[in-house]
Amino acid sequence: MKKWKLFTLIFISFLTVFLIVTVYKTLTIASKQPDGQITEATVNKNEAVEHLSEAVTYKTISYQDRAKMEFSEFDRFVDFLERAYPSVHEELQLEKINDYGLMYQWKGKDNGKQPIGLTSHYDVVPVLDGTEGNWEQEPFSGTVIDDKIWGRGTLDDKIGVIGILQALEYLLKEGYEPERDMYFMFGFDEEIGGDLGAKAMADTLKDRGIQFEYVLDEGGAIVEDMVPGVQSPVGVVGISEKGSATAELSIEGSGGHSSQPKSQTNIGRIARAITKLEDTQFPADLKGPGEDLFEYVAPEMSFGMRYIFSNKWIFEPVIERVLLQEPASAALIRTTIAPTIFQAGEQYNALPEKASAVINLRLMPGDSLQDVKTFIEETIEDDSIKVEVEGSEATKVSSVEGEPFQKVQQAAKNVYNDAVIAPYLMFAGSDAKHYDSVSDNTYRFLPVQITSEDLNRMHGTNEHISIDNYLNAIKFYIEIIKESNR
Structure with a gap:
């Protein structure tokens, strides 16, 4: 019984300290918004x-x-x-x-x-x-x-x-x-x-x-x-802006009559590869510009949301799961995969000798074209499928510290006083x-x-x-x- 009381006391003490620290951090997080100076410009x-x-x-x-x-x-x-x-x-x-x-x-x-x-x-x-x-x-x-x-x-x-x-x-x-x-x-x-x-x-x-x-x-x-x-x-x-890459998956092999198909056709293998990519997805990570966004808006949130985002060091896995629920917010935290073109076959009763698919990817800062190719190859696990990737990587990430960003922010606040920049x-x-x-x-x-x-x-x-x-x-x-x- 004494051990149980001691455990309970330790748990309550830990919980109390946890709440004090996290609530204090929530209440003291400072706004990153400058005071808007209403513009005096009068436009014709x-x-x-x-x-x-x-x-x-x-x-x-x-x-x-x-x-x-x-x-x-x-x-x-x-x-x-x-x-x-x-x-x-x-x-x-x-x-x-x-x-x-x-x-x-x-x-x-x-x-x-x-x-x-x-x-x-x-x-x-x-x-x-x-x-x-x-x-x-x-x-x-x-x-x-x-x-x-x-x-x-x-x-x-x-x-x-x-x-x-x-x-x-x-x-x-x-x-x-x-x-x-x-x-x-x-x-x-x-x-x-x-x-x-x-x-x-x-x-x-x-x-x-x-x-x-x-x-x-x-x-x-x-x-x-x-x-x-x-x-x-x-x-x-x-x-920063995400990179844009095109990945082409292609396979060649014997065709034949559709009445005697192999257990794995060219179309099936490409389709299976795409399914694996969509099921796996690139890892999500709230970092870089996405993290900066929430650091700037967190002080302006309602208390419940501010509590979560002010304590990202604890709630980051939860935040990432929430962001992954919507395409727009998911794109903030991972490289995206979008199959856009599928080409195979010309005759309804003939197995195609070639099949290919084109995937558009938008790359997070830090993900290289080689990273993308390696990820695709390791995910689809099919050496018969040729993977080619070309495109551009994400641009450099510009600073939010110092005068340049603050000038843009201030100018916007001078016109849109109620907005969070x-x-x-x-x-x-x-x-x-x-x-x-x-x-x-x-x-x-x-x-x-x-x-x-x-x-x-x-x-x-x-x-x-x-x-x-x-x-x-x-x-x-x-x-x-x-x-x-x-």
């Missing part, structure tokens, strides 16, 4: 709307087959910019890279400070054949109705180009002078990789010895209901990756408040932006330029 609404509306009308469409690109439309767009933004083109130096990559330089007063770069792209994806009739407004009309601007590029990413130029025109008319050099780089082929636009501009800057303190591109945005336990909108700033891992690709070689940090943030439906519209049907959202984007670019020069 009519002019701004007119400019984005017209910008949408130019069909600057990127195609994988570059021969299909109508560069006359790109010429017209560039002419429009020169006409719409006279102060920018008088005061800033414009250099054209590969004719259509637009690189503006704004000279600062202090040559000793590292320059800052803002970048966007003005090419857009095509409208899928057969879907034109599904649009409520013509996709290249730039229609303004019900306080919305409609058309391809209003979200991805002419809003970035026009938003930055509107901000520059505003600041120039105000007589503003930057402390440091600033560069504004606008790509024209981001949707097909950015090789002749952003990459060429980055290579040009590298040859000249230009090294940015940071570059800011499109990417994350301000969204609601993104993080459990956080009532406020969350603005996510990409500090946090780092995250971007799943899609952007031009930002090309600037990694010439910038200490690269961040990815589209300064608008969007819904999950808006995300589907970016490359889909009925792309549009509210006028208030667009005006806030301009204000953000005004604020980020000011914050970068304090």
